[in-house]
Amino acid sequence: MMTTAAIVLSRSVLTCVLVASLSSTGGVQFGASAQTVEDQTVVNIEKRVKALIESDAVRDQAWGAFFAGEFHLKAFTPLLLRLLASNDARINSGWLKQVVLDSLIQLDASVASAVLSPLFDWFSDEVIILCAKSPVENRQLLFSLLEKKLTGEEWVAISNILTANKAPGLAAVLMGKLKITALVSVTDERGLSGGGGFGTMCVGCGGSGLAEGFPPIAAYHLRYDQSDGVVLFAPGRHPIYYERSVAPAGETPPASKHNTWVDRDAFRVEYLAELLSLPFESLCLKSQPSLYVTWRSKKQFIREVSQFRRRLRTCYSETVNELLKEGLLASDEASILTPMITLEVTDYRRNKRIPIPRVE
Numbered sequence: 197m198m199t200t201a202a203i204v205l206s207r208s209v210l211t212c213v214l215v216a217s218l219s220s221t222g223g224v225q226f227g228a229s230a231q232t233v234e235d236q237t238v239v240n241i242e243k244r245v246k247a248l249i250e251s252d253a254v255r256d257q258a259w260g261a262f263f264a265g266e267f268h269l270k271a272f273t274p275l276l277l278r279l280l281a282s283n284d285a286r287i288n289s290g291w292l293k294q295v296v297l298d299s300l301i302q303l304d305a306s307v308a309s310a311v312l313s314p315l316f317d318w319f320s321d322e323v324i325i326l327c328a329k330s331p332v333e334n335r336q337l338l339f340s341l342l343e344k345k346l347t348g349e350e351w352v353a354i355s356n357i358l359t360a361n362k363a364p365g366l367a368a369v370l371m372g373k374l375k376i377t378a379l380v381s382v383t384d385e386r387g388l389s390g391g392g393g394f395g396t397m398c399v400g401c402g403g404s405g406l407a408e409g410f411p412p413i414a415a416y417h418l419r420y421d422q423s424d425g426v427v428l429f430a431p432g433r434h435p436i437y438y439e440r441s442v443a444p445a446g447e448t449p450p451a452s453k454h455n456t457w458v459d460r461d462a463f464r465v466e467y468l469a470e471l472l473s474l475p476f477e478s479l480c481l482k483s484q485p486s487l488y489v490t491w492r493s494k495k496q497f498i499r500e501v502s503q504f505r506r507r508l509r510t511c512y513s514e515t516v517n518e519l520l521k522e523g524l525l526a527s528d529e530a531s532i533l534t535p536m537i538t539l540e541v542t543d544y545r546r547n548k549r550i551p552i553p554r555v556e
Contacts, residue, residue: 227494242269251276254288255409258295262411264300273305281311291407291448297322298440306330309337316341321416321453324353325438328429331361339365347455349418349436356432359467367471367519368529370464376508376537377461379486380501382552383544407448413488415449416444420456433466434458459483459527468515471524480511491545494553501539501555508537 217284241263248260249272264272280296297319298306307326313332316323324341327334338354346354358366390476407413419437426437443449461483473510487504489497512535519525543552 202234234468241267244269245269245272246275254284254286254292258292259411261292261296265295265302268303270303270305273300273303274302276303276305277311280307280315288407288410291410291413293402294322294413294415297326298416301325301373301416303487304329306333309334313337313340314521316344320346320350321418321438324350324357324418325416325429326379328353328357331357331363333365335361338363339369342369347418347453348458349420349456351460352420352434352458353418353430353436354390355463355467356430356434356436359470360430360432361445362471362524365529367468367524368526368533370468370471371512371516371525373460374464374477374483374536375461376482376512376535377484378504378508378539379484380489380504380539380541381486381544382489382491382497384491384546407443408446410446412442412445413448414440415451416440417454419454420458433470434463468519470476472518472522479515481515482511494550498553500554505537505539505555509535 197281198292245260248256249264249433251257251260252398260272261276261279263269264276276296280293280300284292293315297315301322303433305326306329309327312323312326327338327341331338335358338358342351343353417439419439420434422428422435422437423439427439428435443448465479465481465483466476468481469479472479485504485508487501489500491497514535516525516530520527539555541552
């Protein structure tokens with residue numbers, strides 16, 4: 197249940213909203229006395245919010261944080277940051293932090309990496325959204341998050357944020373992580389082709405629980421698709437949105453996380469093209485280049501595949517040189533880059549009497 201202080205506060209808030217809405221309408225005119233009432237109401241609200249946030253009770257603090265975000269009281273951002281940064285081992289402190297994170301997002305607040313980093317394992321989507329509000333200040337945290345096990349949405353969101361800001365060091369990470377899978381199709385005839393796809397799953401989808409005495413708790417979910425009610429926060433070639441789900445007071449929102457499979461190596465090439473301000477189709481570098489070989493002999497097969505591998509290495513080197521030229525890659529970063537190329541050979545021949553040789 198809501199605390200007594202919160203109930204009194206909610207009535208004051210409603211009064212404030214009512215006065216503000218009436219004074220902004222053209223049908224009713226208010227003089228100085230109405231403005232005085234409104235100002236005094238705002239002052240009272242702020243006093244009560246401050247008292248709640250500074251309370252020793254977790255639920256009171258949660259209600260204070262909730263009202264600060266709900267009514268955009270930016271002056272309380274430092275107090276909210278203090279709550280978020282505290283090492284709180286009390287029961288239900290996780291719900292308190294979730295309310296505080298929601299309010300900080302609503303207040304468009306800038307939050308330091310040192311505060312956000314410890315929260316990622318529990319509130320990954322909220323942390324990424326807040327990082328996006330201060331991408332330069334949170335650059336190193338964003339790079340460190342790329343090393344974690346991420347959903348497709350999380351990985352694309354972080355990559356979009358870093359790419360949009362042309363973050364120093366990003367080109368080296370993209371080139372260093374890129375795995376080139378060269379697809380070699382061997383046939384008696386030309387013209388074979390393959391295909392691919394993607395899939396989506398929902399991790400940890402479930403119903404809501406109880407959070408007795410707490411305000412409405414909001415949870416954030418990153419989305420790869422655009423739909424009603426979502427907010428674009430990580431624009432790019434593959435934009436990422438977030439969805440805000442608010443549970444009724446006294447309940448927790450459903451725990452769910454979307455995980456869309458994406459071809460991360462293909463996306464890495466696209467991000468490199470974006471850094472170079474080039475259409476990705478114009479890059480020689482590809483994540484899944486293909487070669488079709490019409491079988492004639494072992495010697496002829498080895499020669500064609502060897503030439504293909506050399507072309508791939510040349511494309512990689514050319515891209516490194518372009519990144520160096522544009523100042524997107526440092527010479528010490530370039531010196532340790534080595535192309536990771538894997539050959540995947542598929543035998544479509546009707547006559548398989550002669551085995552396909554291995555090309556080293």
